[in-house]
Amino acid sequence: MDELRKAIEKNMEEFGFPVTIDERLGTLQWVDMRELRLRYVICIENIMPFFEGMREGKLITTKCKKCGRLFFPPQKDCPSCRDSEMEWVELKKEGVLETLTVIFVRPPSFADYDPYTVAIAKLDDGVKITAWLKGDPQKVKVGQRVKVEISRRKEGYLMYELVPVE
């Protein structure tokens, strides 16, 4: 993009407009001068115990007091009984690997990471969890045991990940 910016600046000076010629088609393009940067602010107030649990190395989630339905990701309300009386329960941090992929072409916001493995595991408590899988993806198989660990990310925040059980 830096090259493009330089080319535009040159073209603005020479021709009067922020334009460029498309490399493949040779057609004239106006390059937007208004760049949009987005960063969302997302409310986690009602699932705060989930984050507090991670600080203690625990994976906790919501369970409806009335019907016993277990939710992961945790949610404030139970749609089954239309009730919001939830209790926070600790999940056993083990389960079975259901599927995985290795993300080679990463979004720019993950450019600082090497290709990473994303997997889904079914925990012994019955809920499923999506997370990064630690280690060599070629050494794991669908159906094998995995555990959940909480560790600090490169960005500096805490997050859960899946780890193969030998």
Next chain:
Amino acid sequence: MSENVAIIGIGHSKFGTRKDVNLPELAWEAIKPALDSANVEQKDIDFYVVGNAGMWSSEAAVPSLMAEYADLAPKGSMRVEAACASGNAAIRVGYTAIKSGGADIVLVLGIEKMQESPNPTIIELIGRFGSYFWEFENFGLTFPGYYAMYGTAYMAKYGATEEDYAKVAVKNHYYGAKNPYAQFRKEIDIDTVLKSPYIAWPFKLFDCSPITDGAAAVILASEEFAKDVEDKIWILSQGVGTGTANLSRRDDFTTLPSASYAAEQAYKKAGIDLDAPWKYLDGANVHDCFTAPEIIAYEDCRFCKRGEGVELIREEQTYIGGRIPVNIDGGLKAKGHPIGATGVSQAVEAYKQLLSQAEKGRQADIKNGRWLTHNVGGTGHFTYVTIYGLEKR
């Protein structure tokens, strides 16, 4: 009220890198032939719907832009977003508007100009079409990544291989080469797919549909208006399903519950036997955003039993002459996948196939007079299955 709704006109732009036109110019390439082939004027249009996901392109108020550029003001309109199913969702709005008596003639436009943004920005934006917080924010899933998890699970459960997946790409490029509107008009072999770089294991570059600019349009009409029109097809039924935001909230990764549900609904409404519905169809367009999901679509649409989708592609049963020809316009894989245009492009294909107007080498035998389209948004978040027919119900 109109019990039946027909498609009486179609238009389709060339799909691909369309940096030779801006958004309304691209839309006009589909709108003009749609109006011409339906033999209607702008003033005859009661209502129009635009399927457009947007974000990567600069213009947001596309219906108004088209009111201005294509002389559609002051008729009512709306923009519809259902991720990659925006096109068929737009058809749904037009179909129900006519069925309910709210309109006699509706223009449906599907358009996407994805290449107004650079590829990395598009990868960033499409990755967010899952569950933002629990999938993208912390685990950086990309669109190929979501479907790759389906691909992996299908391989583990049914013994499919990367080579099997490659066969889907080979078929769709074979037909894409015969479609003058396709982005890629080049045949490929299995080696091309297998030797291409990994995007999201087990998917490689040639397992993935491309980033595409394109537009497609159809004119929908009431039974009363369509009765004197010669070239037309009917919407026999539609089934619509919705799936969970998070993949982890689903039971199994070898089927899209939204698609199974939508297909079942569509067959039931069309009065088609659920045991072997393919016997009532002449062909189908399914949502092959990647290779594995085409095979899963065979099963969700009941073209075969669970686990047998991979056999269909191995035995070339989805080529012309097989059990049911699928994506013989090149599919999303070779024709291209301009998000909001795809569902409308599938309707254009149903019209061309049923009226035997498809280009040389890619015309199916029309015996039953029925064609199915399967358009999926997000990671199985929304599925629209539409069955079209030569005869009304």
